[in-house]
Amino acid sequence: MKRFFSFFSKTESVKLAIAPDVLAVLVEKGELHATDFRCLDLGSKQIVWKMFLSLAVAKLCDRQTRHT
Template sequence: MKLFLSFFKAPQAVKLEIAPNVQAALMEKGQLHATDFRCLDLGSKQIVWKMLLSLAKSKLAAARGNSNPGKETRSIP
């Protein structure tokens, strides 16, 4: 029986499905990074791209708000 089981390798990756809001929360907290996973289809890749852009925008706005209190932040074109 051991010989039979030795033919099967341990998988190189675990394929999961995760809700975008959960993924965004983990990424926002720094618990999950873009280098920790890969997208398996174009739709997922587009969701992740939008998520990363949104997180970057909010972090940039927060950084500008903290460095220039009282000044209005303007959006980047």
């Protein structure tokens, strides 16, 4: 994989558009973390914030049902 990246000049970021459901799957699987990206507009930030809040609630509920 390192050889592949050697063809490109060093850049700070790559700008992408990704469907919210695809982003949610990547985050839920632990393949992408909140520190790996930043939102470029308020609407996107609100969607991501709600996504992480929802995933946190789901994890807490799952933990509670396993321990009861």
